[in-house]
Amino acid sequence: MNGFPGLGGLRLVPDLRLLLILGVLPLALLLPACGGEGGGDGGNAAQPASSEGAPAAGDISAEQLEKGIGPVTSLELGPIDPELAARGEEVFRLKCSACHQLDDRYVGPPLRDVTDRRTPEFIMNMLLNSWEMTERHPTVRQLLAEYYTPMPDQDLSEADARAVLDYLRKVRTEGGGG
Numbered sequence: 001m002n003g004f005p006g007l008g009g010l011r012l013v014p015d016l017r018l019l020l021i022l023g024v025l026p027l028a029l030l031l032p033a034c035g036g037e038g039g040g041d042g043g044n045a046a047q048p049a050s051s052e053g054a055p056a057a058g059d060i061s062a063e064q065l066e067k068g069i070g071p072v073t074s075l076e077l078g079p080i081d082p083e084l085a086a087r088g089e090e091v092f093r094l095k096c097s098a099c100h101q102l103d104d105r106y107v108g109p110p111l112r113d114v115t116d117r118r119t120p121e122f123i124m125n126m127l128l129n130s131w132e133m134t135e136r137h138p139t140v141r142q143l144l145a146e147y148y149t150p151m152p153d154q155d156l157s158e159a160d161a162r163a164v165l166d167y168l169r170k171v172r173t174e175g176g177g178g
């Protein structure tokens with residue numbers, strides 16, 4: 001028998017992370033290049049050099065700038081719900097801690113004070129719509145340029161995302177010696 005069992009055993013396992021990275025890497029490489037000061041006379045005249053140093057906000061609205069891009073457009077927060085926060089902590093441990101720590105830079109940014117930096121809607125949309133946020137939101141594109149890794153979609157339910165949000169609100173009150 002001359003068959004190569006190895007060939008039959010070939011499995012195509014799409015490595016989503018790899019695909020994401022390959023897909024976005026060119027973007028990440030482009031970002032710093034966009035700020036070039038020397039006009040140069042490079043052959044690629046595709047882009048009119050009209051930006052005046054502003055981040056490329058693309059076509060998103062002021063509201064999207066503040067609240068992010070995704071399913072959550074307005075969110076009313078009551079007091080932190082300890083039960084919800086506890087569930088959020090569990091989700092965080094399972095799905096986020098591989099890349100995020102609270103106080104230190106890791107694969108992604110530290111998150112303890114993220115509720116100061118971003119609106120609740122922004123955070124929710126980051127969790128529920130990471131890919132589009134990374135692709136289109138100028139703030140997240142800057143993060144990408146800084147961290148070189150796109151945050152993959154976490155496949156969270158909105159309820160789980162909401163729980164994580166309360167966890168992040170809770171840790172904000174605990175840390176930082178504030």
Ligand code: HEC
Nearest residue numbers: 095096099107108109126134140143144147149150151154
């Ligand atoms: C595979 C690694 C990875 C995982 C898993 C991951 N993140 Fe991220 N996250 C990143 C990276 C890298 C960035 C910054 C670049 C970007 O946004 O694409 C980021 C950005 C963020 C931001 C924006 C931070 C800011 O300063 O605005 C938030 C919020 C966030 N992540 C929360 C989470 C939460 C909550 C989870 C779990 C549900 C999670 N992430 C899972 C890698 C990850």
